[in-house]
Amino acid sequence: MADDCLPLKRSRGQVFAVPAYPGLRLWRDACEALGIADRVGVKVSHYSAKSRMLTFGARFVRAPQPLVRIYALDRGDLASSAAEAPFIEPLIGRDAFFQLVRASYTFDATDRRALKRDFAFLASLASDVGVRRLRVPNDFALLPAVREAVLADLDN
Numbered sequence: 001m002a003d004d005c006l007p008l009k010r011s012r013g014q015v016f017a018v019p020a021y022p023g024l025r026l027w028r029d030a031c032e033a034l035g036i037a038d039r040v041g042v043k044v045s046h047y048s049a050k051s052r053m054l055t056f057g058a059r060f061v062r063a064p065q066p067l068v069r070i071y072a073l074d075r076g077d078l079a080s081s082a083a084e085a086p087f088i089e090p091l092i093g094r095d096a097f098f099q100l101v102r103a104s105y106t107f108d109a110t111d112r113r114a115l116k117r118d119f120a121f122l123a124s125l126a127s128d129v130g131v132r133r134l135r136v137p138n139d140f141a142l143l144p145a146v147r148e149a150v151l152a153d154l155d156n
Helices: 030-035 093-101 112-128 140-155
Strands: 008-011 013-016 023-024 052-053 069-074 087-091 130-135
Touching: 008 030, 008 130, 030 052, 030 140, 052 112, 069 140, 087 093, 087 140, 093 112, 093 130
Parallel strands: 069 130
Antiparallel strands: 008 013, 023 052, 087 130
16 A cells, blocks of 8 residues: 555566655545544645544555555545446556556657656566556445455455
């Protein structure tokens, strides 16, 4: 799980997720739904109502870990998704590639060599690591169902 950014690297033919620091930036309602509102830290910035969570009871892994799946969150139609069950579907080919491009950050969009390198990495990532669309209900009470859907998908 990552908050906003997850660096990836390829080593010995495998893709690894590289951890940054143990913390999350969350909205107050998310903290309350997760039962961690009493551990809300300092505000992220003067322009955001999010708070920084530096401890939340989870074990933080400091070494790069093999990346086995990428989930693109889709909250669907927020007005009607509250009662829906989580839904996972594979993204393949160009759908997976464009989802990864959409979620990527490029420092210099005019650097053709860097873009070519980045696109090649994303294309290989789309084929080597499973990319899934994860439609989640807009209801924090259904987070256990989302967790179970993800664990079931990883078991397959």
